[in-house]
Structures are given as structure tokens and as C-alpha cells.
Amino acid sequence: xxxxxxxxxxxxxxxxxxxxxxxxxxxxxxxxxxxxxxxxxxxxxxxxxxxxxxxxxxxxxxxxxxxxxxxxxxxxxxxxxxxxxxxxxxxxxxxxxxxxxxxxxxxxxxxxxxxxxxxxxxxxxxxxxxxxxxxxxxxxxxxxxxxxxxxxxxxxxxxxxxxxxxxxxxxxxxxxxxxxxxxxxxxxxxxxxxxxxxxxxxxxxxxxxxxxxxxxxxxxxxxxxxxxxxxxxxxxxxxxxxxxx
Numbered sequence: 001x002x003x004x005x006x007x008x009x010x011x012x013x014x015x016x017x018x019x020x021x022x023x024x025x026x027x028x029x030x031x032x033x034x035x036x037x038x039x040x041x042x043x044x045x046x047x048x049x050x051x052x053x054x055x056x057x058x059x060x061x062x063x064x065x066x067x068x069x070x071x072x073x074x075x076x077x078x079x080x081x082x083x084x085x086x087x088x089x090x091x092x093x094x095x096x097x098x099x100x101x102x103x104x105x106x107x108x109x110x111x112x113x114x115x116x117x118x119x120x121x122x123x124x125x126x127x128x129x130x131x132x133x134x135x136x137x138x139x140x141x142x143x144x145x146x147x148x149x150x151x152x153x154x155x156x157x158x159x160x161x162x163x164x165x166x167x168x169x170x171x172x173x174x175x176x177x178x179x180x181x182x183x184x185x186x187x188x189x190x191x192x193x194x195x196x197x198x199x200x201x202x203x204x205x206x207x208x209x210x211x212x213x214x215x216x217x218x219x220x221x222x223x224x225x226x227x228x229x230x231x232x233x234x235x236x237x238x239x240x241x242x243x244x245x
Contacts, residue, residue, distance in 0.1 A: 006022050006026060006029070007019075007022075009052075009054065009105060010054035010055060010077060010103075011052040011053060011054055011077050011080075011105060012077055012078045013052060013078060013079055013080055013125070013129065014052055014105065016125065016234075017122065017125065018121060018122075020119070021115060021119050021121065021122045024111075024114065024115035024118060024119065024122075025107055025111040025112055025114070025115045028107055028108055028111040029105050029106070029107045029111075030105070030106050030107075031103055031104075031105060031106075032051070032103065032104050032105070032106040033101075033102075033103055034051075034056060034098045034101050034102065034103065034104055035098060035101040036098055036099070036100060036101040036170055037097060037098060038097065038098040038101070039095060039096070039097050039098075040058065040081055040096045040097065040098065040104075041081060041082045041085075041092050041095060041096035042092070042095055043061075043062070043063055043092065043093070043094055043095040044091050044092070044093070045091055045092060046085075046091055046092075047081075047082040047085045047086045047091075047092050047109050048108065048109055048110075049106055049107065049108055049109055050080050050081055050082055050083070050086055050106075050107050050109050050112055051080065051081040051082075051096070051104040051105065051106050051107075052079075052080050052081075052104060052105040052107070053075060053076050053077050053079070053081075053102075053104050053163070053164075054077060054102060054103045054104060054105065055077065055102045055103070055164050055165060055166065056076070056077075056098065056100060056101065056102040056103060056104055056164065057074055057075070057076045057098075057099040057100045057160055057163050057164050058074060058075040058076070058081050058096050058097065058098060058099060058104075059071045059074050059096070059097050059098075059099040059179060060072050060073045060074060060075065060094045060095075060096055060137075061094055061095045061096075061097055062093075062094050062095075063094075063095055068178075069095070069178060070178070070179070070180075070181040071140075071178075071179040071180070071181075072094060072137055072140060072141075073133060073136045073137045073140060074099065074136075074159065074160075074163065075096075075133075075163070076159075076160075076162065076163020076164055077163055077164065077165070078129075078132075078163060078230070079129055079132075079133070080126075080129070081096045081104075082096055082109075083126065083129060083130055083133060084130055084133060084134070086109055086112070086113075087126060087127075087130055089113075099160070099179075100160070100164055100166065100169050100170070100171075101170075102164075128233050128234075129233075131233070132229065132230055132233055135226065135229050136226055139222050139225060139226050140222075142222070143155070143220060143222040144180075144181060147220040147222065148190075148220075149180065149182050149186050149187060149189065149190040150189075150190040150193045150194065150218060151218060151219050151220035152180055152190075152220060152222075153176065153180065153187070153190045153191065153194060154194060154199065154215045154216075154218040154219035154220070154223070155219040155220055155222055155223040156176070156179065156180060157194075157199075157200065157207075157209060157215055158212065158215050158216065158219055158223050159223065159226070161209055161212065162227070167208060167209045168206065168207070168208045168209070169206075169207050170205055170206060170207075171202075171205065171206075171207045172205045173187055173188055173191060173202075176191070176207075193218075194214075194215065194218060197214050197218060198210055198211050198214055199211050199214035199215045199218060200215070
């Protein structure tokens, strides 16, 4: 991909950048094909490369000593991987794994850091996105503590659609149970309820979103709360970033 293509690359964070900011790191960015479950950033390791998803979703996972892992937040075409750790210049407290495979734009973190140091506007954009990431993580923590599996699953699927634009995913019930931090039997009950209402269909590891209105109706309030915050920051599809003033 040439630098001129970045204005229509499919990642909204990059597409919203000024041409002057893009020029700062365009020579170092590359298209990278990624596969489901591919590990991009290891937990407790430095962020040496960041990834801007294109029709791809990345899961931020906390992994425990027994090997179990739970999703705490996710990144799609609105953002970039490992952002909080990048901004702090610290090891990443979670791992970043590909949830749905496609392509990302990969960039050495040193190149992005040079660009940020030279551009207050670019720094402002990344601070806004960092705030959105923190809000998402906080909302998820509260949601996981208080809300039942079915509305949490509906929220999770809607956010996946928002970040990728897709209506079909390669996902097993084991995948979804692990991401939500629930037992497989609990997840199966929630998925069956969404299926019975006509919101989804699934078979043999393929999940389809059939009716987004049904999913919105069945999702917990956390979906609208997080989406409204993201809209306000101009990070949702078609949004204009808040003024630097």
C-alpha cells in the first residue's frame, strides 16, 4: 500500500488523520494479513509494533496462570492495538489476539512515537482514543459484574459488528464463552435465546447476525452507553473528532 492509499485504507483512525501526520510514518506502515487467534502483542511485554485493524477485530485479553483468558476490551477499525501501553511507554498489561481475521496495518511503535512527538494534533487524537478505550474497559467491568449472559452476548455481538462491518464470523460457542468469561453451558443458553428471537444463526463454528434490531433490543444498556460515548468523541463510523480547542 502506498502512502496515497492511506486516506481510504479502511481504518477510521488513520483516515481521520491530517495528510501532514500521515506523511510522518507512511513509509514505515505495511499491510499485514492476520488469522483468527493470532497473537499480536504478548502480555507483560513491550509494544514494539502497533496494528490498525481493517475489517478485523482484536481482543485484549488478560491471561491467568492456569492458561484461562478473559476479554477486557476490543479494538476494531476505529482504533489501534496496544494504545494505552504505547502512550505510557510501558509493557502491555494484556495480550492482543486476533478475534476475526483479515488485515491490519502494522507500524513500528518507534515510528508512531516520532510522529506523535512532532504533532500535537496527532497526540490529541490518540488521547481521545485512549479515553474511549478506558471507558470501554470500565463499562465492561461493571457489565460483567451485574448483567446476565444473554444481554451481554447481544452487546458483544453488536460491538463486533460495529467494529468490523461484518454480519458473519467464524466463532464457536467455546470462543464466545471464553471471551465473556462464562461456562459453555451458560453461553449456550444465551445464544439459544438470541437464536429463538431471530437475532442470530449459528452452526459448525459459523455465526451469522440476522437482525441487528433484535440484538439491540436484547442487549444490556452498556451497548448504548459505550456507543454514545464513542459517538461523542467522533470515533464511531462517520464521526468527526472533537475539536482540539
